[in-house]
Amino acid sequence: xxxxxxxxxxxxxxxxxxxxxxxxxxxxxxxxxxxxxxxxxxxxxxxxxxxxxxxxxxxxxxxxxxxxxxxxxxxxxxxxxxxxxxxxxxxxxxxxxxxxxxxxxxxxxxxxxxxxxxxxxxxxxxxxxxxxxxxxxxxxxxxxxxxxxxxxxxxxxxxxxxxxxxxxxxxxxxxxxxxxxxxxxxxxxxxxxxxxxxxxxxxxxxxxxxxxxxxxxxxxxxxxxxxxxxxxxxxxxxxxxxxxxxxxxxxxxxxxxxxxxxxxxxxxxxxxxxxxxxxxxxxxxxxxxxxxxxxxxxxxxxxxxxxxxxxxxxxxxxxxxxxxxxxxxxxxxxxxxxxxxxxxxxxxxxxxxxxxxxxxxxxxxxxxxxxxxxxxxxxxxxxxxxxxxxxxxxxxxxxxxxxxxxxxxxxxxxxxxxxxxxxxxxxxxxxxxxx
Numbered sequence: 254x255x256x257x258x259x260x261x262x263x264x265x266x267x268x269x270x271x272x273x274x275x276x277x278x279x280x281x282x283x284x285x286x287x288x289x290x291x292x293x294x295x296x297x298x299x300x301x302x303x304x305x306x307x308x309x310x311x312x313x314x315x316x317x318x319x320x321x322x323x324x325x326x327x328x329x330x331x332x333x334x335x336x337x338x339x340x341x342x343x344x345x346x347x348x349x350x351x352x353x354x355x356x357x358x359x360x361x362x363x364x365x366x367x368x369x370x371x372x373x374x375x376x377x378x379x380x381x382x383x384x385x386x387x388x389x390x391x392x393x394x395x396x397x398x399x400x401x402x403x404x405x406x407x408x409x410x411x412x413x414x415x416x417x418x419x420x421x422x423x424x425x426x427x428x429x430x431x432x433x434x435x436x437x438x439x440x441x442x443x444x445x446x447x448x449x450x451x452x453x454x455x456x457x458x459x460x461x462x463x464x465x466x467x468x469x470x471x472x473x474x475x476x477x478x479x480x481x482x483x484x485x486x487x488x489x490x491x492x493x494x495x496x497x498x499x500x501x502x503x504x505x506x507x508x509x510x511x512x513x514x515x516x517x518x519x520x521x522x523x524x525x526x527x528x529x530x531x532x533x534x535x536x537x538x539x540x541x542x543x544x545x546x547x548x549x550x551x552x553x554x555x556x557x558x559x560x561x562x563x564x565x566x567x568x569x570x571x572x573x574x575x576x577x578x579x580x581x582x583x584x585x586x587x588x589x590x591x592x593x594x595x596x597x598x599x600x601x602x603x604x605x606x607x608x609x610x611x612x613x614x615x616x617x618x619x620x621x622x623x624x625x626x627x628x629x630x631x632x633x634x635x636x637x638x639x640x641x642x643x644x645x646x647x648x649x650x651x652x653x654x655x656x657x658x659x660x661x662x663x664x665x666x667x668x669x670x671x672x673x674x675x676x677x678x679x680x681x682x683x684x685x686x687x688x
Contacts, residue, residue, distance in 0.1 A: 260285050260356060260359075261277060261285070261361065262286075262356075263286065264337045264347065264363065264364055265289070265361075265363030265364045265365055265533070266290030266291070266294075266295065266331075267533060267534075268555035268559075269363040269365075269533030269559050271297075272318060272560075273363065273559040274288045274325055275319055276560070277566065277567075278324045278325045279324070285330070287329070287357075288331050288332065289347070289355070290333045291334070291335065291336045292386060293334040293388075295333065296318040297316040297387060298317075298552070302386075302389075303411060304414065306391065307394050308394075309394060313387055332349070332355075335350060335353075336350040337349055337364075337504055338350050339504070342508055342526055344356075345358065347360065357528075360528060361531070362535060363532050363535065363555075364535045366500045366534040367498060368494070368498055369496050371496065373468065375468030376468055376476075379474075379475060380396065380475040380490070380491045381468060381476055381494065383494050384493060393491075396490075396491045397424060398424070399422070399423040400423065401425065401490045402424070402489050402491075403489065404427050404428075404493075405426060405427070405429070405493050406493070406494045406495065407430065407494060407495040407496040408430030408434075409497065412495040413428075413448065414581060417455070420456060420457060426456070427458040429481065430460070430461050430462075431463065433462050434446070435459075440590070440594075443602070444610065444625055444627050447610065448588070451584060460481065460485070463481045463482055467479075467480045476492060498534070500534060500535045500537075502514075505524070508526075510525050510526060510531075513537045514537050515531070515537035515548040516537065517546070518537065518539070520572035521565050521570070522538055522558060523565075530565075532558035532559065533554065534550045534555070538558075539573070540573055542645065543622070547593065551577060551579040552579075553579070554577055557573065557575045558573070576592050578591050586627060586629065587628065588625075588626070589626045590623070591624050591644060592614065593622055594623030594625055595623070596614070597614025598615070601615065601652050603636070603657075603658055605628065605633075606658075607628065609628025609629065609633050610627055610628065611626040612626070620649050624636075626640075636662050
């Protein structure tokens with residue numbers, strides 16, 4: 254008798270969900286895979302949204318996760334433009350907003366996160382945007398025009414990437430940030446200062462320590478003036494708000510799963526229900542390398558999670574133990590972060606003659622737990638990868654070697670049997686795709 258194929262339902266068609274569905278299709282016909290996508294598009298990558306899509310050099314087809322000939326196109330039961338509304342854990346079913354119910358043997362929640370919205374007066378105007386989806390990116394790009402006045406609310410990663418792309422399209426840009434510096438919760442002040450200097454040098458006006466109190470409409474009903482907490486008023490033709498995201502945990506919470514900012518899981522991404530997994534932005538998971546729960550919003554994290562769950566579903570015992578990696582491309586600069594820099598209590602700076610800088614983040618006992626670099630990919634890429642390997646090896650590197658830009662970081666790795674460079678990913682991959 255033929256073995257029954259296991260029914261896997263994935264809720265969420267982002268990077269994690271799309272990559273997991275693709276991986277399960279390669280598992281020798283063991284699974285029936287249903288992928289529920291709330292958006293009206295098949296799974297696509299988000300990094301190009303703030304770059305290639307805004308610049309008009311990347312289409313939806315360029316962003317799709319599955320290549321044209323990938324078996325996933327025919328093997329996955331792809332439900333596009335459909336929302337999961339409820340989980341019945343006892344019956345092992347998922348209710349959809351189109352009235353259908355889908356049964357599962359094991360369920361994966363890859364529901365991602367959503368942008369936080371302003372609640373200030375006038376913030377619902379049609380020319381005030383956020384950027385999370387391909388359709389939103391296209392809408393923003395349609396509003397771009399030479400000399401137009403763009404206001405960006407929020408000096409985080411997405412705001413800075415939009416600013417860099419918009420300057421390449423010759424918009425006049427003002428960025429309003431509530432903190433006294435850019436990326437205040439994410440990168441050290443030295444890196445933030447270098448980035449701010451570059452954006453100012455490119456013509457971006459920064460308004461730090463300010464908040465938008467209201468958008469005031471013009472005769473056409475669109476927001477045309479922003480009133481700031483400093484008392485200043487600024488004219489604008491359009492605005493993009495990037496003030497952070499929140500994990501989409503509502504479906505899981507209503508089903509009674511444990512929530513800890515995201516959906517709480519173990520190191521193999523199992524939730525409090527052993528038949529349900531969570532991955533990507535929405536998962537708060539136990540990281541075996543750092544021995545703590547973390548939630549990471551990053552492309553590479555979604556890729557890693559898909560790999561872990563695919564291994565577990567096919568009978569493996571994979572756990573989340575890879576070093577987190579994040580990158581942001583702005584102009585010709587790449588900001589690259591590995592590990593969990595906030596766990597460090599001190600930093601060692603490595604400066605290069607071309608202005609590039611890498612900060613290594615160390616615990617009190619000298620163990621390296623993170624690295625933050627800013628420069629061209631060619632200038633910082635290899636050392637960031639070496640830092641990633643040192644973090645994975647739980648190394649206590651010589652500070653003098655870290656600081657000396659003429660010293661080879663590889664020499665630190667060579668002293669540790671079994672340690673090796675991680676595969677090239679992230680920023681290097683994005684450059685290869687041209688997005």
